[in-house]
Amino acid sequence: MAEGPSVDALMAGDRRALAKAITLVESKRPDDRNRANDLIEQILPVTGASCRIGISGVPGVGKSTFIEAFGLYLIGLGRRVAVLAVDPSSPVGGGSILGDKTRMPELSRVPQAFIRPSPSSGIMGGIAQRTRETILLCEAAGYDVVLVETVGVGQSEVEVHGMVDFFLLLMVPNAGDELQGIKRGITELVDAIVINKADGDSISLANQARSYYQSAFDMLRGADEWKPRVLTCSALEKTRLEDIWAMISEYFGWMHEDNRLIDMRRQQSLAWMKRLVNLEIERRLQGNELADHYRHLEDEVRSGNMTPLRAAEQVVAKLLG
Ligand SMILES: Nc1nc2c(ncn2[C@@H]2O[C@H](COP(=O)(O)OP(=O)(O)OP(=O)(O)O)[C@@H](O)[C@H]2O)c(=O)[nH]1
Ligand SMILES: [Mg+2]
Incomplete structure (x- = not known):
């Protein structure tokens, strides 16, 4: 890379400077790594002001559709939204789960949105490092909601959980047996489950699933902890998105009390x-x-x-x- 990203342009919200800065932190060349470290240290004082939200779910659950609808909804509220993807499959020989499917045609046309696909290679720790730094870069560029998308396959969820403030798991309305399929570890990671595709004939099934999960959650976690919520929505029909944002806003309100957010982020750094x-x-x-x-x-x-x-x-x- 001949010319480094301009910190001033980055902080003024210049998208090209942001893209360039992300390319720098994704670079594996040792001299780029040094410059990336310098850049991160430079911008650090103007980071931290976004809502960092992880969004996970199995392939086909509707992550991309949801992020596009939810992102547009937030932009309608005056927010600036960055979308990052963490794709655990890419280290293993290029096969990508998120890949091209991360495309969000409407959202990507809106100037208040910034969409960055997954870094294409590296060990999981490397991808996690770059995604962490990319969150900081987006914050420095003035994005106040950062959505980190990952596919629901084990390690990547844990990684993303360690870098976001709020972790949302998308699910689809399912009948009986499949409800049991929720993994034990997952319930400890999530702050909310959103049952997507609650539209058409699936509405009552979605509501059933909702009360099932909600009562499962109500038995978990202590009094001083955030009790995970379960909501339904239709990303396709763009319904109940406002409920989801209301819940997330409530969470951040709670996290800002007693320094909870600061403490949590410090724990994450440690x-x-x-x-x-x-x-x-x-x-x-x-x-x-x-x-x-x-x-x-x-x-x-x-x-x-x-x-x-x-x-x-x-x-x-x-x-x-
Ligand atoms: N009925 C209905 N269909 C939906 C909804 N959201 C997404 N879909 C459909 O579900 C399919 C998968 O949606 P995607 O948004 O690509 O799902 P994804 O989780 O991003 O999938 P991967 O990228 O493969 O992991 C598409 O055909 C969508 O149109 C919804 O709210 N209701
Ligand atoms: Mg997708």
């Missing part, structure tokens, strides 16, 4: 720092000098010739020189 340390250790263990020794120790533990404790001590001793 957890992320620890993740980065672990990722770096992993990386070094796979690196040239250590890889053979590490693999040897793995074999020793696997075959029962060495205790895990002894092997771990040796690894740490080697790592620390």
Whole structure:
């Protein structure tokens, strides 16, 4: 990259400067990485003012349709909306789940919206790092709602949960048995479930699912915690979007009390720092000098010739020189 993004233009809300800045943070070249770090530190004071919202759900649930409708609704309220995608499949040889389907034709034509597809490669930690930095860049450029879309497949949800303020899971109205399909871990991540496609013949099914999930949630979580809500909507018919925004606004109101939002974001930063340390250790263990020794120790533990404790001590001793 010959010329770096202009920080002034970025902060003035110039979309081209924003796109350029994101390309910089997505770059894997070491010198770009250094410049990206500088840029992030420069803009840090003007970040943090957005509502960071994660939106997840299995393929076909209506994420793109919902984000387009909800994004347009928020823009109608005077908001500026950035849409980012985290696609866990892209590290594995280019196969992308979100891919081209992230296109939102109406929303992408509106000047108050900024849509950025998923970074195309890298390990999960790398994608998460870039998405975190991209959120900050969008905030510096004046976007006050950042929607982070991910497909409901395990690790990416956890990653996104760790970088947003509010995590929304989209579901479809389903009959009996499939209701049980909600994964245990998920209920701990979500702040709301929205049952999409509550239109036509599906309305009563959606309402049934809604009360089922709501009563499941009501049994969870303590008094001082946010109780997840369950709502219905139709992204296609653009109905009940205002209920969803009212709920999210209520959440942010609550989070602004007693410094909850600040505290949560600090916890997220701390957890992320620890993740980065672990990722770096992993990386070094796979690196040239250590890889053979590490693999040897793995074999020793696997075959029962060495205790895990002894092997771990040796690894740490080697790592620390
Ligand atoms: N009836 C109805 N159909 C919907 C609604 N929302 C989305 N759909 C349809 O469901 C299909 C999938 O919608 P998408 O928005 O592409 O779903 P997605 O979750 O983004 O899917 P992936 O990108 O494949 O993960 C499309 O045919 C939509 O038109 C809705 O509220 N009601
Ligand atoms: Mg989609």
